[in-house]
Amino acid sequence: MAFPELLDRVGGLGRFQVLQIVALVTPILWVTSQNMLENFSAAVPRHRCWVPLLDNSTAQASVSGDFGPSALLAISIPLGPARQPHQCRRFRQPQWQLMEPNTTATNWSDADTEPCADGWVYDHSTFTSTIVTTWDLVCDSQTLRPMAQSIYLAGILVGAAVCGHASDSDGVDISPGPPLDDDLECLGLQLRAHPDRLCGLRCAQLEDAAAGCLCPLLPLLCIFVWSPPTPVHFRWLPESARWLLTVGKLDQGLHELQRVAAMNRKKAEGDTLTVEVLRSAMQEEASGDQTRARLGTLLHTPGLRLRTFISMLCWFAFGFTFYGLALNLQALGSNIFLLQMLIGVVDLPVKIGGLLLLGRLGRRLCQASSLVLPGLSILANILVPHDMEVLRSSLAVLGLGSLGAAFTCATILSSELFPTVLRMTAVGLGQVAARGGAILGPLVPLLSVYGSWLPLLVYGVVSVLSGLAALLLPETKNLPLPDTIQDIQKQSVKKVTHNTAGQSILRSTWL
CATH class of the missing domain: 1.20.1250.20 (MFS general substrate transporter like domains)
Structure with a gap:
């Protein structure tokens, strides 16, 4: 009797497996939400250079009676792509000649402009605050935003490798993350055949859209999305019975299998299992797999x-x-x-x-x-x-x-x-x-x-x-x-x- 047959005896598809699926899929929903939420937490709003005539109350008051905001913007910020105010450069000096009727906005050279030495002014009509506006990740610093995203995704790759190794060596409960594959033994053949189908059909994108709409008003919601329910879901995750039997912890493995049987209302079948039966099953399974693939x-x-x-x-x-x-x-x-x-x-x-x-x-x-x-x-x-x-x-x-x-x-x-x-x-x-x-x-x-x-x-x-x-x-x-x-x-x-x-x-x- 191999391990799959043991699992069939205690129930390969029952209440225990349903709770197992919920416990496994919930953290994946949180991880996906964290990934996609960067569209809102790291959004780049419209911005322009800070200029005294527009953003310094004293300087603005001295000329506001003669010129409106659009005129002051035209003489302070050059036009950029799509004929919109440039986001990363400003005129060194106000270009008053642009106010003359026969002068066009293109009659200036790069020598007349400079980078945004005094910071930026952001449009907060859509996003009250993002990491871009907090740390000025625009213009010369715009490369830091995609680099931060790549570093985050690289951390997921490293974390998957570390957590997978930890779960193989120390078990699921000690592993710092919820690895999916370490608990597939408890799901039975009916659900184990395509576990990724179950986890792939998720609607975290809808969660992100709703959270993104509310995050500008409720920053605590972002903290909620970024806080996975790890302590809660660990209470429902059992240790891998197969892993326990493989490393020689037969008593604990027997306890986990009997726990599965009890939740699946097959307590009588679970009581018939003994340490000797488990030892015989693992020896049979080991003898049937002689090929070491690399x-x-x-x-x-x-x-x-x-x-x-x-x-x-x-x-x-x-x-x-x-x-x-x-x-x-x-x-x-x-x-x-x-x-x-x-x-x-x-x-x-x-x-x-x-x-x-x-x-x-x-x-x-x-x-x-x-x-x-x-x-x-x-x-x-x-x-x-x-x-x-x-x-x-x-x-x-x-x-x-x-x-x-x-x-x-x-x-x-x-x-x-x-x-x-x-x-x-x-x-x-x-x-x-x-x-x-x-x-x-x-x-x-x-x-x-x-x-x-x-x-x-x-x-x-x-x-x-x-x-x-x-x-x-x-x-x-x-x-x-x-x-x-x-x-x-x-x-x-x-x-x-x-x-x-x-x-x-x-x-x-x-x-």
Whole structure:
């Protein structure tokens, strides 16, 4: 009797598993909210240089009787892109000649201007305070904002590695974070097959839009969103029974399994378990897994190398494009509250639709289309004028919404491409690639100094090329999950034999 059979005896799908899912998904909702809330906490409002004629009460009073605010703005701030007041430069001296009828606002040189030496004036009509206005992360310091986002996402990557190692060595309760995979043993085969589907169908985007609308008025709400319910949810998380049995803590493992049986109303079955039964089950499971798979196997085995690289590329493209755009919604439209809300509204139906299409169109085609379609939407947004706000927002929602389906497809396709002995290693590599893309994605807007269209071009090209590369993967629809590396090689041999036979038949018919 192996461990899955032990779990079936105490209940593989019951009240305990329902509470387990709630305890696992709740922290993920909080983490996602923290990621997306930066659209509001780090928003960049309209701003201009501080100038005495406009912002010093004494200087303003001396000339206010002769000139209005718009005239004082024209002689103090040069025009920048889109014929709007420049956000990062001001005139060294008031350009009074601009008040003359025959003088245009373009009759000045760079020598007449200087950086904002006395600070900036921000438009607080939408956001009363953000980290940008607090620390003046604009103009020469604007690179610090995306760098802060990348550092935060890099911390998530490091934290995942540290928490995963801690959970493997010290257990879930001692681990500083709520790792998902360490408790999947308690979920049973019915729910364990696709745990990421359960966690992927979340509506944190809607939470962020609502929180973003209220944060300017209720700063304490931001603190609430940034405070995960870790102490509360740890009370519901059990220690991993399989981990306890693996490290030799049979008594504690028996206690956890009996706890599962009691909550699933199978206390009688739980009472029949003994330490000897558990020891026998773990010995049987250990004897059935003689293959030690390593990371290098994915990179050196001919049948797995291409699958590994393309799978990692698809994961990277998702993280790179999604986080690059989702954390910079201001580049896609002026009303970021509406954009965030619409993205949250379409996220759930798009992911459900992706799950349905996986069974009809196949894994490979769904993975490719879920990356090519967002890429084309992003590239199309380059050609749309900024004054066509509705069209730009629609393309942005279509692109980011479709990337949600890309996450679902990548999760399922990765779990079906690789044999059992390497499956979690391959999926882990893909998630690392996604985190790496998420770290690099927020830095791409720095290329806008060379052209406002360049960041969107990079995002679109990466997404499209990755989607086309996914077409090189084999189709896994209706195929049994491979258990060993030999199963992968047999699939490749069958494919080559089938293609060769088909070509031979075609030649003989032609002749």
